[in-house]
Amino acid sequence: MGAISKLFGYLLNALYSVFNNYGIAIIVFSIILRIILIPITIKQQKSLKKSAKLQEEMKEIQRKYKNNPEKLNQETIDLYKREKLSPFAGCFSSIIQIIIILSVFWLVSQPLTYMKRIDTNIINNYKTQLQENGEQSTYTEIAIINKFGSQDARINLNMDFLGLDLSKVPSSNLNDWTVYIIPILYVISSVLSIKINNNMTKKKKDERKAITDGTNAEIQSEPNEMEAMEAMNKNMMYMLPLMSVFIAFIAPLGLALYWFISNILIITEKLIIDAVIKHKEEKQNV
Secondary structure, three states: OHHHHHHHHHHHHHHHHHHOOHHHHHHHHHHHHHHHHHHHHHHHHHHHHHHHHOHHHHHHHHHHOOOOHHHHHHHHHHHHHHOOOOOOHHHHHHHHHHHHHHHHHHHHHOHHHHOOOOOHHHHHHHHHHHHHOOOOOOOHHHHHHHHHOOOOHHHOOOOEEOOEEOOOOHHHOOOOHHHHHHHHHHHHHHHHHHHHHHHHHHHHHHHHHHHHOOOOHHHHHOOOHHHHHHHHHHHHHHHHHHHHHHHHHHOOHHHHHHHHHHHHHHHHHHHHHHHHHHHHHHHHHO
């Protein structure tokens, strides 16, 4: 994770040197990162579309092996293999998101190390001064910037963004209502993103349900392996936003800003990619 945080730090620092504003640098950083991840998003949505088209074949497999659950599961998995589809595609995407979440968290928590690349001895020297003054902070490097940034240009960061101090941590500033603005916007965007994802997969779920209708109780009472995989993907989809909301509450606001902008970009690109894929499919069917 540290290596990725350093890589992200180079990019964020380069953007900061251009805009001289931490918030703007984070926004542009979010846009660039989403552009880099677009191929993964396209592949994931294509897989979902292709999977929906396999429902008729899966229905036939269900009919043929309705009295043999083990064979039913194996044939279903073989179908996905033949079509080069992975039921774990959603999990793979979620794992990448988790890696990015942790890497960006370390980046905004330790900007002097990963972004400004300040010598460790200098950081430790300022840390000692904070301790001697009896000042304790969960995010030492943020505290160093706030305390000594005006005195040392090397460690100075302009963290004021539209009147919001991106160095503040919500859990440590409960009486400051401004610290809730970005996290609330992030929560709203997360709910919207989940709703859009649910709408996009609703057809697939409905067709899956239709496959199981009319089958015997033995098969219905014993979930097959594919259903377990889909349940795992769904759990990951809900787990990530919940985990992010918790982290955003205990992390500097710069992280919540990154997540909020990323959510807006993800929602936009999913709608655009879905529309493009749908248009191509309609054109092919003409």
